Structures are given as structure tokens and as C-alpha cells.
Amino acid sequence: MAESGVTYTLNQPRFAFRHWDDGCVAHDEADGSLYELTPAAGLVLTELQAMGGQADGMALASKVLQAQPEHDDIQLIQELMVQLGELGIVRLEPA
Amino acid sequence: MKRRLIADTPLHTLQAQLASAGVFVAMPPFVVHIRSGIAVVAEGLHRMYAGQHWWAEEGEFADFRVEVRARRRWLRPMCEFQADGLQPFTPLALGEAFAMLEWGLNWCITGYCHHWLALHAAVLERGGRAVILPAPPGSGKSTLCASLMAHGWRLLSDELALIDPSTGLLTPCPRPISLKNASIDILRQRLPHVPMGPVAHDTLKGTVCHLQVNADSLARAAEPAMPGWVIFPRYQSGAPLSLQPRGKAEALLELQRNAFNRHVHGHRGFEVLADLVTRTGVYDFTYSQIDEALACFDALAAEQGAA
Numbered sequence: 001m002a003e004s005g006v007t008y009t010l011n012q013p014r015f016a017f018r019h020w021d022d023g024c025v026a027h028d029e030a031d032g033s034l035y036e037l038t039p040a041a042g043l044v045l046t047e048l049q050a051m052g053g054q055a056d057g058m059a060l061a062s063k064v065l066q067a068q069p070e071h072d073d074i075q076l077i078q079e080l081m082v083q084l085g086e087l088g089i090v091r092l093e094p095a
Numbered sequence: 096m097k098r099r100l101i102a103d104t105p106l107h108t109l110q111a112q113l114a115s116a117g118v119f120v121a122m123p124p125f126v127v128h129i130r131s132g133i134a135v136v137a138e139g140l141h142r143m144y145a146g147q148h149w150w151a152e153e154g155e156f157a158d159f160r161v162e163v164r165a166r167r168r169w170l171r172p173m174c175e176f177q178a179d180g181l182q183p184f185t186p187l188a189l190g191e192a193f194a195m196l197e198w199g200l201n202w203c204i205t206g207y208c209h210h211w212l213a214l215h216a217a218v219l220e221r222g223g224r225a226v227i228l229p230a231p232p233g234s235g236k237s238t239l240c241a242s243l244m245a246h247g248w249r250l251l252s253d254e255l256a257l258i259d260p261s262t263g264l265l266t267p268c269p270r271p272i273s274l275k276n277a278s279i280d281i282l283r284q285r286l287p288h289v290p291m292g293p294v295a296h297d298t299l300k301g302t303v304c305h306l307q308v309n310a311d312s313l314a315r316a317a318e319p320a321m322p323g324w325v326i327f328p329r330y331q332s333g334a335p336l337s338l339q340p341r342g343k344a345e346a347l348l349e350l351q352r353n354a355f356n357r358h359v360h361g362h363r364g365f366e367v368l369a370d371l372v373t374r375t376g377v378y379d380f381t382y383s384q385i386d387e388a389l390a391c392f393d394a395l396a397a398e399q400g401a402a
Contacts, residue, residue, distance in 0.1 A: 016362045018369040023344030027365035032358040034351055034365070036344060 008060060008081050009091045010045070010053040017089070019046050026089050035087055044080055045089070056095055057081070097152070102145035109149070110137035118149045119157060123316035124266055127200065128157040131192070133174055135293045136163050139193030143271040143292045143305050146313045159203040163192050178203050191295040194303045197273060201254055204268070205355040211257040211266060212364050213355040218251035218265055219243050221396045224323025225265050227256050227375075229353040232300070235330025235382070238278040241306050242385045243392060245286050250312040251320060260360060260367045263374075264319035269312045271305035279304045285385070323399055324376045325350065330383065337381040338391055346377040 017026040017037070024042025026035040047063045048055055061069035061077045084090045101109065112118050117130035120140070131137070159178055166173040172189040175182055176199040183202055187195050205213050216229035217240040230236040237253055244250040251265055253272040258265060271292060274282060279302060283291065292305035325346060350368050351357055357364040376395070382388040
């Protein structure tokens with residue numbers, strides 16, 4: 001799979017986040033900005049943090065779904081991670 | 096050091112001392128040194144801070160040294176506010192001098208007291224739990240706040256929620272409640288025995304006046320309070336009473352818009368606000384009838400007590 005060569009790493013300690021059922025807010029220590037994120041993004045970030053702040057797409061999707069992910073699931077995680085990467089909240093690095 | 100209750104001091108004595116060396120006034124949790132030769136400042140202090148102590152002798156630390164002084168103008172007498180030698184505001188009409196003192200004190204607290212995370216919000220407490228009421232001007236916050244105080248809720252502040260980042264507790268700062276426009280007459284009729292301060296007309300905020308803090312709130316000014324609720328109030332004429340849970344993420348964003356100094360606290364400030372919305376009941380509140388609003392708040396407090 002295309003994403004299998006990418007590792008996602010939480011950009012900590014620069015970013016902190018809090019996740020509730022209704023949404024998620026991330027805080028950028030660099031300039032004090034707050035980002036309102038979807039509940040799904042909050043869930044994925046929470047699972048990534050629980051995995052030590054670093055995981056690849058397959059492992060992260062398995063953790064989020066609590067099941068063997070299908071290709072589409074991994075694709076969605078990948079797209080989400082790209083968006084979070086553009087905000088600087090996660091870093092996308094070659095495995 | 097001889098401390099005297101302002102209520103026990105003749106107005107002319109206070110006025111003379113204010114105009115000369117100035118007075119130290121205990122405004123928990125602060126001590127403020129005030130100088131002013133303007134009569135309306137003396138009248139406002141005498142009426143609005145009647146339950147507080149003052150003294151004249153130097154020797155004690157003052158958190159802020161402020162002065163409201165007259166500036167002679169050819170047609171229109173003006174006043175200006177100074178804090179520790181700085182003049183943060185443009186001059187206002189002389190009749191606004193007491194209001195300017197109050198606004199200036201708010202500026203001092205939000206500008207210098209960064210050991211708290213400060214929000215623009217009213218705070219009241221009942222049964223050991225505090226309600227935080229963040230709201231923009233015109234939302235009916237102060238009318239609701241004054242009514243709750245008169246109804247048995249302890250006032251911590253009408254304007255500033257001071258959150259201790261290390262404990263999450265709210266520090267009381269009970270100062271006169273700032274009323275504007277229609278709320279002045281509403282509360283004058285509703286609370287005829289509660290003293291009001293000088294009325295300033297034609298300010299940028301319209302007509303402005305202050306309402307005295309009650310004795311219980313002053314007597315308990317050293318007692319911090321645990322947050323129990325964050326309620327975003329909105330007065331809407333004719334609207335039915337409504338208390339609806341609000342999303343935590345959205346509430347956090349709204350709180351940060353009302354924070355004066357979150358940037359100073361960095362991640363810690365973010366975590367404090369996130370903890371606040373996580374641990375409290377967060378609601379949007381719409382009201383048109385004060386008595387209904389009071390009953391609703393009483394019910395919340397009763398639920399908390401029963402829990």
C-alpha cells in the first residue's frame with residue numbers, strides 16, 4: 001500500500017490537543033493558535049498519542065478501528081494525516 | 096496603620112484625602128492606592144466601596160497606584176486615568192471619572208496579573224460551586240449577575256474570572272457591578288435598596304452606572320471557588336427560557352475568545368481551559384424573564400448539591 005512507507009509523528013511538545021465526543025481542539029505553542037478539529041481527527045490523534053506519538057498508517061488504522069483495516073480505511077487515515085500535516089500537528093516522514 | 100471602613104468615613108474626609116496624598120483601599124485580592132481631586136470619584140468610592148477599608152499611611156505595598164485627574168478643557172471638562180505613571184486611555188468626560196476608575200482597574204488587573212488566567216466573565220457561587228458567565232456586551236450578563244447576587248449567590252466578580260492555573264480554582268475579586276443602559280432602570284426597580292453609584296451619561300457604552308457588592312460577597316472575598324458550570328447567557332426579549340448543553344470543543348474556543356491573557360500561559364493556559372470545560376456543565380442559556388432565570392440557576396445548584 002502507498003502509505004505503508006510513511007510514519008506519522010505527533011509534533012510534540014509544540015502541539016497539545018484535547019478531544020471530546022463533539023470535537024477536538026489543538027493548541028500551537030509557537031504562536032498560541034487554536035485549531036478546531038473534527039471528532040474523527042481527535043480520535044485518530046488520541047490513538048496516535050496512545051501509541052507513543054508515532055505509527056504508520058496500517059498500525060494507526062488498526063488501532064482506530066479495533067479491527068483489520070481495509071484499503072479505504074487506510075486511505076482515509078492517510079488523507080486526514082496529510083491535512084494534519086499541513087497544519088503542522090503531525091509530521092509525515094518516510095519510514 | 097489605622098484602617099477605617101469607608102462607610103464610617105465622612106465623604107468630605109475621604110474626598111480631601113483622595114485629593115491630597117491619596118488613599119489605600121482594600122479591594123480583595125488587591126490593595127489599590129488611589130488619588131483624585133474629582134468629586135464624582137470620591138462619591139463613587141464612598142457609595143460603591145462603603146463596605147471596604149481604607150487607610151492613608153504609606154508603608155504597605157499597593158498592587159496598583161492609580162490616579163484619575165481632571166484635565167481642564169475650554170468647553171468640556173475631561174478626566175484622565177493614570178496607572179503607575181502610564182496613561183492607557185484617551186481622556187473622557189469628567190462625569191465618567193468614576194467609571195473610568197473602574198475600567199482602569201480592570202485594565203490594571205488584566206494587564207499585569209498574569210499569575211491568573213483571566214477571562215471576561217461574571218462569576219458567582221452557591222453551595223460550593225461557581226458559575227462562570229462569559230458573554231459579550233449587551234447579552235444581559237450584568238443584569239443576570241446582579242439579580243443572582245441579590246438572590247443569594249455569592250459574587251466573585253462581574254467582569255473577571257481569575258483562574259489559578261495551579262489549582263483551577265477561581266479567585267474572588269468582588270467589585271461593583273457595571274450596569275449599562277436599560278439594565279440600570281430594571282435593577283433600580285428590582286433592587287431598590289441596593290446602592291448605585293454615579294451615573295455617567297453619553298459614554299461610548301451609553302449610560303453607565305455601578306451597583307454595590309453585597310456584604311456576604313465581600314466578607315467571603317478570601318474564599319476561592321471551584322467551577323461548577325460555564326454558562327453562556329443571552330437576554331432575548333420575549334424568548335422562552337432555554338438551557339441547552341454546549342459542545343465542549345466549541346465552548347473551549349468561545350472561552351479562549353474571552354481570555355485576556357491565555358497567550359501568556361501557553362500550553363498551561365490551554366490545558367486549564369480544557370480542564371474547565373471538561374469538568375463543568377457547559378450550557379447556552381437564553382432568557383427574557385429574570386425570575387425564570389433565577390429559578391433555573393437555583394435548580395442547577397440544587398442538582399449539584401444533590402449529586
